[in-house]
Amino acid sequence: MPRPAMGRDRRFVDLLPATNPLIRKLSHCAPLSKLDKNVLHELATGDERFRADVDIPFEATPLRRAFLIKEGLAIRYRNMPSGSRQIMTFLIPGDLCDENVFLNPMDHSIATITPVCLSWIPRERMMNLFLHHPRISAALWWSALQEQAMLRERIVSLGRRDARGRVAYLLCELYWRYLSVGLAIDESFRLPLTQMELGDALGLSPVHVNRVLIDFRRESLISMGNGKVILLLICELQNIAGLGKGYLQLRDHEDYPKSKSAGR
């Protein structure tokens, strides 16, 4: 039986997003005007590229700023004194990361998994958003709340799901997130993670991740290969994760602000 070899095949960049993933994501959060979208489009300035498997440096730059992932996959992680590592979050295109988030300098680190293209957002430009673009402000807040919900869901995973449930949930979460920025096709998406990285995200040992994945494949729940995953039976995966039917789909705004425009 040929090995699926899911892991490091990191030469590819993401499937091309038709539209700016940040705009796409925030559009789910609040209705944005043309102007808002333009502002967002010009928010993130010069691109900077990073190789795979490197830390994104911070201390180098004294001034704090945010950045936006444009392409690639990164992680927010923390090394424990014991030598183990916990991956807190995967950062995918469209994700915004404010360094101010660091409660303490180097509370954690951010590293690339694949090659990453990101662009920096100076502090004052971020502030201008709040001063002059209330709908974007609302969208940012709302988006932060959605991310909170995702983090809470991961807390549930680590707290109360067994290994199978955790793996199943992670696959679903990543699928939904990629879907919401237009980077999943059908039930498949790129997942260039080693089993060790998966373990570090799931609070499991790599070998146990391995066993679960093998089971899932044997049960025809998923199929992997070439750094891509296909979720063959999403419903069943949700079941294993203990989620109701459409559990974590990102819900769009409903009654969100029909505010008067607030141009710069």
Added chain:
Amino acid sequence: MPRPAMGRDRRFVDLLPATNPLIRKLSHCAPLSKLDKNVLHELATGDERFRADVDIPFEATPLRRAFLIKEGLAIRYRNMPSGSRQIMTFLIPGDLCDENVFLNPMDHSIATITPVCLSWIPRERMMNLFLHHPRISAALWWSALQEQAMLRERIVSLGRRDARGRVAYLLCELYWRYLSVGLAIDESFRLPLTQMELGDALGLSPVHVNRVLIDFRRESLISMGNGKVILLLICELQNIAGLGKGYLQLRDHEDYPKSKSAGR
């Protein structure tokens, strides 16, 4: 040896906060003008009181709104199909909870632990904040990011800390949070949780929580009784949790917006 009886002594309400905890919390996030503070003060309208150990109902009200905890302790939790429960978050005075956060209707529930006093914030008033009070907007965003950091820290707990580390961290987190809204005196604060509830928050069984707590007391790290905890050796607790010295203290804004006032 007399039992410390930490658990249910829920008759007391919180120590009286000298000032509005929300304002107190957001002041850490961005410099607020007098006006901002007034707005915040009048943000949350009619008080509503709940008994201990009841769910806060939502479906009853079709219109979505947020609420603010004014007094008491509540939890955000989820019941798993298996019958177990995961507590995602403790809600303490000053915490804002937007029902929109629910990614899906009843994605999870909110229940009181002690008697709780909260007040509702209508949707449109929330929106006005973003339209007319940019510094508050920024503070809200920033506060949401801080909460994210807290959630990530809990992910680390559940993913990579052993039982002792989890308990130690939780105690520190609650202590810091109470401190930031002025509800901790010295190293002690009210903790009206049963060991079962602690277990549900920590992803541990109640009996194991028990054993850890007993150890901690034997080691004179903490002291409990009457629904109060005293952290006798915070440094050592942080060590056990694998945190550096001042790890999770809430850091204040530094270079945050010195924006022009933006009165209504």
Added chain:
DNA sequence: CGGGAGGTTGAGCATGTTCAAAGGATGTGG
């Protein structure tokens, strides 16, 4: 062809779980 990274497999082990029972504290009704 050789080396390295990652995947697979097995066996013993450990942390934390489950189940069960008993002990204190508190509140209620007789």
Added chain:
DNA sequence: CCACATCCTTTGAACATGCTCAACCTCCCG
């Protein structure tokens, strides 16, 4: 004021899920 009921804590012992360690395998790439 006592008896009882309830809720929480404490303790012990068997058990289980997932971990560690170690080996081997496979693929890819230089």
